[in-house]
Amino acid sequence: MQNNAIDFKRQVTVKLADIKLQGALSRLQSRFVEGRSAVISEIADLPETRNAAAAIRDRVLNDLEHWLLQFEQQATARGAIVHWAETDEDVNRIVAGIARQHGVRTAAKSKSMVSEECELNDALEQAGVEVMETDLGEYILQLAHEAPSHIVAPVVHKNKEEVADLFAEKHQLPRKTGIAELCREAREILRPAFLNADMGISGANFLVAETGSALIVTNEGNGRLVTTLPRVHVAITGIEKVVPTLEDVSTLVRLLPRSATGQSITNYVSVLTGTRGDADHDGPEHFHIVLLDNGRSKLLGSDMQEMLRCIRCGACMNHCPVYQNIGGHAYGWVYPGPMGSILTPLLSGLEKSPDLPNASTFCGACAAVCPVKIPLPDLLRKLREQQMERGMKSRQETFMLKAWAWLALRPNLYALATRIAVRVMRLLGGKERLLHRLPGAHGWSDGRDFPAPAGRTFRELYRQGGRK
Amino acid sequence: MRVGFFVTCLVDTMRPGIGFASLKLLEAAGCEVVVPEHQTCCGQPGYNSGDHKSAEAMALKFLAEFETFDYVVLPSGSCAGMIRVHYPDLFKHDPELSARFAALGQRTYELTDFLHRIARLEKVPGTFQGTVTYHDSCSGLRELDVYRQPRALLATMPGVKLQEMVESTTCCGFGGTFSLKYGELSTRMADNKCQHITATGADAIVGGDLGCLLNIEGRLRRTGDHTTRVLHVAEVLSGEEK
């Protein structure tokens, strides 16, 4: 997917002014933040469980080569075919090839963020395969020709009126108003798609190395349908998603839905291994697993490796005060919020996403809820360091930082400079003791006054007071 | 106990009264307080903007000035977090220095954390009368676990009624240079915070970090609220709030 993160600042302005979006985002707090809080406490020893989850991810990442080989060997032994893709384009080529090989004309797809990286649907349409998104949110977006704005709740930016209008227009049926009616209508429209699809496409939340299985969590049941009914199943996921054992994946499943949607468990957790047996009545005859690198392997062994622990729960964005105010589209690529602000520069280019590492107050709410303990603010800070080292910061910012540091390392000069500055600011503050304009800092003063300083510094007053 | 007091650059320049209020509280707690004369800034602006080098230089300066004290106390959670959590991290490549910073970090406290847990201050000098609401600044809360401490201290003041706002632990949008670079977004976040403050009907919004307080006050005043007082917790506890 094209990275439009360069447009971040302009998008922020647009999103802050979008009243419908703001209304939609206001639900994040009650549904996701409070929802998580209510069920995460069910985990008796949360700190220990998070440590264990991080350790499970690290075990794999520290020896990804051998764990991937172990997974491949097991999956192959059970009849799955494992494909390796260097780039998003490779994924598209591989999946189009699979479709051709099996004479696929229609595909039903459950949610996959990796396929969003690849814009797989467009590629398949060009290859003559009709693709139907079946996750309700993704289906709505497919109808609306929009990208997801959240990795778990893709259509969080839309309200039900917008969905009702969209369905009425696209389905040519009387406009429904209730959410349940809209869901029923989508179910009825989509059921034939499941039944008739030649190929099912899904992501995989985890790959279990012990058994060669792909694990998928879903709520709607579409994930089960697309992996049960069509004769071909293609699961697409990142190379980092391997987990050693069924026990290890159980620990992660204990955290994932609780962190994501505030559910103790998702409705369906499906562990899919190999193809249908000879006597089976259902299940795919062909099971293909596509493993995508797309920049992930270069993070291994680097100081950004911890990002690969991510299990895509979305808790970081749900709890992020920046995301809560602008939504996901402003981030410009597949992954929004704190995890996206790290992944987008890493996978899609720091030079194309200069704002993302900086658009954070380092409030730390993301790291506090991350189930696999990714130190998200630290990683954002490291990206800022890279920007500094590579000369990607504005001259003005670099100068200000260097000047401040230069001054702060010279206490006497610092004392003099601050004494002058606070006196000037005090005068400018006038009777109200407020500065309404800050030259060179309109970012602040466009929306806020600046409380004028007292006019004398603590250090000078302290010296005059004769205290030691 | 001998306490080195680091006033922080913001308090030094913008609101020195908070520094004197802190001294009064530390002395009330029976500490011998020393204010090293050449202190300036902890280096956080550079550190958080990716300028490691200058942050390292300032950290070394800080070490030289404060290493000899039993404790180091600051009226700011974010600067205390810088020293406790990030200084040792800055010198990971140098085990000896990193250990010295870690040891210094162990003795470094945010003011209310120190007063409540270490000095065990039970009677504060202040006599504030009125309803207050408390904003939990991010670094103090998440890096230093400062939440109960200021509330426990405020609870010792008979005249103070604490009326909690919703989402008191959500960021106010300050974030240092963030507030300048992403002014519009920062202002929106401040605005959300101000609405929560206003909804409590409190006489004063109280917090432990001047950066957040300037941000909140700036937005309150710009939106026409000239009555809600914006106070550092040290000012309330010490009775130096004027």
Next chain:
Amino acid sequence: MSAREAILGRIRNARNGKDRHEQAAGATEAIAAHLARHPRGPAPAMPGDLPARFRERALKLSSDVLETADRKEVPTLLARYLNERKLPLAGVCWPSLIGLPWSSAGLDMQSRPARDSDLVGVTGAFCAIAETGTLMLLSGAETPATTSLLPETHVAVIDPRRIVATMEDAWDLLRQECRQPPRAVNFVSGPSRTADIEQTVTLGAHGPYRVLLILAPAR
């Protein structure tokens, strides 16, 4: 060079300088050892009555729960449940369950995999999990996956003695009783649902609208 070799090569190189030789030598053994031990992570303690816990959790997930000491009563319970909801008295079941007295309870039950038009699907369960109120279903010739998926009403008949505490316990049971996992292990936790529109939970997305769990001991 194939993509596979290129990716694995990059991963290998990332380990350069990170005591690579030692790691590579010990890697396969370390992996084999971890797989052999498959250690458990921290799991909640689950003292007391597992069926009671299961029932409580299942109800929280919007499943309906009925109980009987006599498995032959299952058809009567189901008929009453369907009648109360004005649902059709016909459906499909797993072959192992066709021996129950369905017709004497007025139910037209057929032993075959479900089709799109079937409205009630009756399954057993490999086991059930008390921690979350979850069913564990294994796919197979005698246990088709579609039965719990296509009909609007999914009914599962569970032997209470097959209720285990956690997912980890369920995996142990699978390891004991099966050589390897079947094509699909499906953990089912209540009726299908979506909250995609306005984060409002709606039951009955693409799978069943309702899940009825009948606890009845097997003979």
